[in-house]
Amino acid sequence: MTSSTVAQYTALYRDNLLNDVLPFWQRFSPDREHGGFFTCLDRTGEVYDTDKFIWLQARQVWTFSMLYNRVGSLFPDQKADWLGMAQLGADFLQKHGRAEDGSWYFSTTRDGKPLVQPYNIFSDCFATMAFGQLSLATGRDEYAHLAESTFRQILARRDNPKGAWNKAVSGTRPLKNFALPMILCNLALEIEPLLDKPLVEQTIDECIHEVMTVFFDPDLGLIRENVTPDGRMSDSFEGRLLNPGHAIEAMWFSMDLAVRRGDRALVDKAVQITLDTLTYAWDTDFGGILYFMDASGHPPQQLEWDQKLWWVHVETLISLLKGYQLTGNQACWEWFERVHAYTWSHFPDPINGEWFGYLNRRGEVLLPLKGGKWKGCYHVPRGLYQCWQVLENLQNL
Template sequence: MKSYLISIAQKYRKELRDNILPFWIDNGIDKVNGGIYTALDRGGVLMDSDKSVWFQGRAAWVFSYCYNTLDRNPQYLAAAKSCVDFIEKHCFDADGRMFYQVTAAGVPVRKRRYAFSETFAAIAFAEYSIASGEQSYAEKALELFDKILYYIGTPGLLEPKFREGFSAKGHSICMILIDTAHCIQRAVKSEKLQAQINRSVEEIRRDFMHPEFKAVLETVAPDGSFIDSMAGRTINPGHSLETGWFILEEAKYSNWNAELIETGKTIIDWSWDWGWDKQYGGILYFRDCKNRPQQEYWQDMKFWWPQNEAALAMLYAALATGDVAYIEKFKMVDEYMFSRLKDAEFPEWYGYLHYDGSVAQPAKGNMYKGPFHIPRMLIRGAELCEELAEIFE
């Protein structure tokens, strides 16, 4: 087991250094306007020059984190700076909120109702502050976090997802604030960050975890009660697995708090049971908590990111519990990713597979797929495997 875990750590670091990061640095970084393009085809050729604002922050975080923990490669720092500078120059609207999509030169194209552009910019600023040594970016991260809390916590400032006929709240912003706060804490300490982590964990336990279905529901009533509708019955196993490892990560940095371990482990166990396709392998995209038909046409597809989140969830669960069964599940996910998602002929990985694991479309990026889930899984996975190698012989 020890040699296996060390070999996985080495494989993941090599994949990151030799394949994933060079692909995005060589093909994605905009050398004219700054920032990063993500709409790249199988070979890395640009398909669309509009830029995802999410990915300016996500990419800046990845390149900064890899600079801080993988290699002090000046290319990583330069790529992070390009994205951070582009964010500051072009991605904020006059009201302090951020756009969702801009042109290559930074002209606004679209702005959306949620605050995910802001959460990703905040973690980018925090990690870049460590990489660059410029503490001012840690303060910018904290200021942006305050704005996020203000906008999502003040009724009427953000357009609601649903109109008067449907009253509900979603799992997404609750869970993402755990990781956002945790990432900012690497650069700057603040009681408000820990307070938000605690609030989010409690809200997930109270409102989104539903033992009657052994599932984390994506949409619930404002009081956390079950809504018997297509939206209310939806489970996103990859999303829930991500929540599970966020909570176990917090448990780790809380001296392995037993209550946090139990919460994270329970979410991961439930989500694996709902998500893993026993016939074809891989994590399914959506399930219905009453096993009724799902509305979304991609419900049985195997996207890249749920596989990435499953891998990290299993490693964190193994670290938190010492249970070798989680390593066995990790092996299943790892084998699936490298046999199905990794492109054997061109750099980077596929993002979209059919239910049977065949490639649905071969592009390597778009507005939603870019340098984030895969590189985060590789670097964090390598770190976790090295920690686990000290436990499992």
């Protein structure tokens, strides 16, 4: 690694964020008639479906609020538009996003009529993040209250996130999923200024234990996506499931928590899990990271198991850079350059801007969309921002 190499990477991640990805969403996603954002955008930015998915609305509010808060002062010509974008989404969410009990719907029509019940607690998670960041940007107490109250509802639902919409028969094969404790690791830090310190510390303690002890299988050296309520392995499709992207994303959340607490052992464990997961999940035939795997080597249940997804690669880049920054482990840098080369040669669209989301195993574009039901203005800009910041820090060492 040379200083000139780091400087080139820094400029690439920063410029792609500011001059490519954000302008794409600023140009094509705002719904000026009904509020909120269009997320179903084709390769050129044309809207191909007008349904609004609450978690993607909230993610986009968070993205523009976060950038306004953290780097807005560096870009005075852009910060007002960033805040305006966040406000556009927040107004729609406040007006149309919640059910009577305060939980957040999964989706609505373009004009805000509810389509899908609030079965998915991740709508609540990203609403918490969105209004937490927006409260910091605007100083408005109503946003802070909305973030805090939603966060407390999440904690109340954490043992049965889907509630009445859980399709599994109760008691037959109870399992708990990795995704919620993973997100709570990040969520607690996101809205820490709005919470009592004991609640923050308790949530962090519980999340670190869940992620690093309950879901981590020391025999595999990997994170399982589902375990029994007492943390054991279930010999079933769900119990054998590995989700490398989730595991690696959780590791940079854990590194952030470790830095906050001065816990070097947690840093080292998170870095090792990142490297072990990446070694396990890297496609040695075609390159890139496999989407799903079976821990016992059986055929995965998910038919899309061998696809290469944008968010998996973006989150891996963040974890590798943070791991290198915190430990100097050369394997992190070597893997970063390898994953970077694959990612930047396959996902960004040099013609129309933004990034493709879905590749087949050979690395060919499978779906030419830039946004849809699952991909929005979140993982790519967050990843570009995070990598830019870490690389800039490395450059200044």
